[in-house]
Amino acid sequence: xxxxxxxxxxxxxxxxxxxxxxxxxxxxxxxxxxxxxxxxxxxxxxxxxxxxxxxxxxxxxxxxxxxxxxxxxxxxxxxxxxxxxxxxxxxxxxxxxxxxxxxxxxxxxxxxxxxxxxxxxxxxxxxxxxxxxxxxxxxxxxxxxxxxxxxxxxxxxxxxxxxxxxxxxxxxxxxxxxxxxxxxxxxxxxxxxxxxxxxxxxxxxxxxxxxxxxxxxxxxxxxx
Amino acid sequence: xxxxxxxxxxxxxxxxxxxxxxxxxxxxxxxxxxxxxxxxxxxxxxxxxxxxxxxxxxxxxxxxxxxxxxxxxxxxxxxxxxxxxxxxxxxxxxxxxxxxxxxxxxxxxxxxxxxxxxxxxxxxxxxxxxxxxxxxxxxxxxxxxxxxxxxxxxxxxxxxxxxxxxxxxxxxxxxxxxxxxxxxxxxxxxxxxxxxxxxxxxxxxxxxxxxxxxxxxxxxxxxxxxxxxxxxxxxxxxxxxxxxxxxxxxxxxxxxxxxxxxxxxxxxxxxxxxxxxxxxxxxxxxxxxxxxxxxxxxxxxxxxxxxxxxxxxxxxxxxxxxxxxxxxxxxxxxxxxxxxxxxxxxxxxxxxxxxxxxxxxxxxxxxxxxxxxxxxxxxxxxxxxxxxxxxxxxxxxxxxxxxxxxxxxxxxxxxxxxxxx
Numbered sequence: 001x002x003x004x005x006x007x008x009x010x011x012x013x014x015x016x017x018x019x020x021x022x023x024x025x026x027x028x029x030x031x032x033x034x035x036x037x038x039x040x041x042x043x044x045x046x047x048x049x050x051x052x053x054x055x056x057x058x059x060x061x062x063x064x065x066x067x068x069x070x071x072x073x074x075x076x077x078x079x080x081x082x083x084x085x086x087x088x089x090x091x092x093x094x095x096x097x098x099x100x101x102x103x104x105x106x107x108x109x110x111x112x113x114x115x116x117x118x119x120x121x122x123x124x125x126x127x128x129x130x131x132x133x134x135x136x137x138x139x140x141x142x143x144x145x146x147x148x149x150x151x152x153x154x155x156x157x158x159x160x161x162x163x164x165x166x167x168x169x170x171x172x173x174x175x176x177x178x179x180x181x182x183x184x185x186x187x188x189x190x191x192x193x194x195x196x197x198x199x200x201x202x203x204x205x206x207x208x209x210x211x212x213x214x215x216x217x218x219x220x221x222x223x224x
Numbered sequence: 225x226x227x228x229x230x231x232x233x234x235x236x237x238x239x240x241x242x243x244x245x246x247x248x249x250x251x252x253x254x255x256x257x258x259x260x261x262x263x264x265x266x267x268x269x270x271x272x273x274x275x276x277x278x279x280x281x282x283x284x285x286x287x288x289x290x291x292x293x294x295x296x297x298x299x300x301x302x303x304x305x306x307x308x309x310x311x312x313x314x315x316x317x318x319x320x321x322x323x324x325x326x327x328x329x330x331x332x333x334x335x336x337x338x339x340x341x342x343x344x345x346x347x348x349x350x351x352x353x354x355x356x357x358x359x360x361x362x363x364x365x366x367x368x369x370x371x372x373x374x375x376x377x378x379x380x381x382x383x384x385x386x387x388x389x390x391x392x393x394x395x396x397x398x399x400x401x402x403x404x405x406x407x408x409x410x411x412x413x414x415x416x417x418x419x420x421x422x423x424x425x426x427x428x429x430x431x432x433x434x435x436x437x438x439x440x441x442x443x444x445x446x447x448x449x450x451x452x453x454x455x456x457x458x459x460x461x462x463x464x465x466x467x468x469x470x471x472x473x474x475x476x477x478x479x480x481x482x483x484x485x486x487x488x489x490x491x492x493x494x495x496x497x498x499x500x501x502x503x504x505x506x507x508x509x510x511x512x513x514x515x516x517x518x519x520x521x522x523x524x525x526x527x528x529x530x531x532x533x534x535x536x537x538x539x540x541x542x543x544x545x546x547x548x549x550x551x552x553x554x555x556x557x558x559x560x561x562x563x564x565x566x567x568x569x570x571x572x573x574x575x576x577x578x579x580x581x582x583x584x585x586x587x588x589x590x591x592x593x594x595x596x597x598x599x600x601x602x603x604x605x606x607x608x609x610x611x612x613x614x615x616x617x618x619x620x621x622x623x624x625x626x627x628x629x630x631x632x633x634x635x636x637x638x639x640x641x642x643x644x645x
Contacts, residue, residue: 067509068510069508069509070509088413089415090412090413090414090416091416092415092416093416197502198509198511200488201442201504202380208440
């Protein structure tokens with residue numbers, strides 16, 4: 001359940017595949033890490049680069065790997081961390097992968113969801129992120145019924161499964177193409193460098209060193 | 225029906241159970257040598273008592289039950305709350321300080337598919353009615369001694385202090401909402417969020433630098449010194465005095481190798497007021513134990529007293545010990561005693577036990593059958609009682625020789641760890 005590689009010399013770092021992958025590799029390269037193997041991983045999911053072992057993971061699994069100590073550190077989106085709600089140390093805001101969580105509704109809705117809410121006392125919300133959605137509406141004091149879907153959230157209102165959706169958007173293009181407009185913002189997200197608390201306590205130098213090098217690389221880029 | 229245990233609960237059997245018992249007795253032995261007295265409390269508490277600590281956070285919600293009177297009960301999620309209740313009620317007249325230890329199963333509700341146990345065993349201590357650096361150092365030193373007793377090397381005890389972050393927040397003189405947000409972010413160990421909050425208008429530069437610096441600093445006396453300077457710039461250098469003195473005591477006693485100061489260490493329970501500690505073992509991604517000072521908890525039970533303590537998770541410690549090959553040896557069977565006559569078997573076994581042997585009965589089994597069973601249960605010897613004497617059997621089931629009367633010392637003492645010679 002909680003065993004790690006045991007090696008105190010090797011640092012294990014999880015890298016999310018998908019949207020954040022290329023920029024994660026670039027960030028590590030700018031911080032001076034050997035990422036040659038990550039540039040062209042083929043089908044391998046475990047890649048050695050100098051004193052670091054990289055694990056390529058599904059983004060939503062990254063917080064789980066970190067919390068259970070399967071990896072010492074990782075790069076993960078704030079959104080995924082928030083949804084996982086696990087005990088993880090967030091060390092550096094890497095600034096890339098910016099997106100925001102929004103509540104959206106169909107532009108052409110004949111009756112606004114607010115009006116439905118007045119009459120029915122409840123709104124149905126489709127999302128991939130039930131925990132973030134639940135917390136958001138609890139803070140707003142609104143009663144919602146959350147429907148968890150695995151993908152293509154933006155079509156949920158069109159096919160009548162939900163009145164609203166909570167989803168991430170970087171540019172808003174997908175929302176516009178599906179005839180949706182933003183009702184309100186839930187939270188903003190960027191990529192973060194995170195660490196396992198035990199790794200931070202037992203091999204602080206290696207983890208802190210990576211955090212500082214990444215942090216300097218971010219600062220240098222923003223200064224440029 | 226195919227019976228199974230509910231999710232997050234499991235059986236502990238035979239070898240594992242014996243090893244756990246050995247781990248537990250080592251811990252209990254250390255706590256006892258420091259003069260801590262045992263206490264036992266009910267598994268079930270009134271929900272009111274359990275919720276006295278305030279909202280514990282969704283991850284560690286207590287297991288709730290409704291009894292036939294309609295009263296809301298909870299299974300204890302830790303031992304600190306029940307012991308605080310006992311100290312505030314039945315032991316209220318004890319002049320103190322109270323030093324108690326426990327070894328007890330605790331229960332926590334967890335969402336599905338997180339791979340987390342809903343029952344686990346904690347071995348720990350509480351020191352009630354004492355405060356100050358000497359009391360804090362006693363708690364940390366005892367945690368270190370508990371792990372040293374297994375000859376486990378490379379473990380780390382991270383100590384921090386809730387007061388340090390509070391002092392920075394107070395020095396900022398910002399609205400309360402801001403302070404709560406900072407402490408929450410620090411608690412969630414979200415450094416980028418703390419950095420964002422300290423950039424808000426009105427936050428003094430020395431507080432901003434100090435807060436971020438404190439959350440990043442870890443180490444020994446040097447780390448404490450740099451934190452003291454940062455606090456000094458905010459006019460609050462006294463906030464780190466306690467940790468400083470506690471660490472100085474531990475350093476003088478030779479614990480500096482194992483103890484590291486980390487002001488980012490914040491425990492997930494809301495009731496800690498001063499020093500907090502987390503215990504990490506090599507190769508383990510989750511802490512094997514933790515605790516801290518909770519000076520306000522007993523006040524909620526109307527007996528305000530300072531208190532501190534820690535607990536070690538037996539299951540996690542067992543994993544750490546087995547990973548590092550430091551698991552205490554469990555004593556093997558010295559002999560399996562057989563023979564055609566049951567009464568002779570019992571008598572032979574009694575004589576062996578009197579000589580300190582650990583023996584198991586196998587009345588009726590003789591010769592090769594007896595040897596086969598002895599090998600399967602990993603007993604050192606197969607001994608057959610016949611004609612008023614004890615025969616030691618050889619591997620083929622033949623009578624190798626006759627045991628001396630009274631029998632000599634048990635083979636587990638002579639050949640520790642080795643197979644049947």
